[in-house]
Amino acid sequence: MQTIKYDGTAKGFGYSVCEGVILCLFKYFIFFMISIFVITLFCQVFVVGVDDSDISTFKRSGMKIRTDALTGQQYLESSSGYLTPRIGTAN
Numbered sequence: 001m002q003t004i005k006y007d008g009t010a011k012g013f014g015y016s017v018c019e020g021v022i023l024c025l026f027k028y029f030i031f032f033m034i035s036i037f038v039i040t041l042f043c044q045v046f047v048v049g050v051d052d053s054d055i056s057t058f059k060r061s062g063m064k065i066r067t068d069a070l071t072g073q074q075y076l077e078s079s080s081g082y083l084t085p086r087i088g089t090a091n
Helices: 010-045
Strands: 064-067 074-077 083-085
Touching: none
Parallel strands: none
Antiparallel strands: 064 074, 074 083
16 A cells, blocks of 8 residues: 655645546556456457358347247348348358
8 A cells, every 4th residue: 555645734635636546546547447458358359249141250240130039031131220121141
């Protein structure tokens, strides 16, 4: 734990508290950024959220594959929600 310098004045106390708060926020920011990096790396390495419409883990199509329960026909859903019949695949 870091010792906060205090010279006995109100101004010195304010600077010391401010320095401690900034240091604490900086540590939490660094921890947050490292956590985001590790989670992103984990998702990329272990292929989370990839389906057969994607080229690879790093080249995603942005489409979702939907299957009609009655006919078994597959559809591609865009990010805006539009459906297109999927053709040229072996089901």
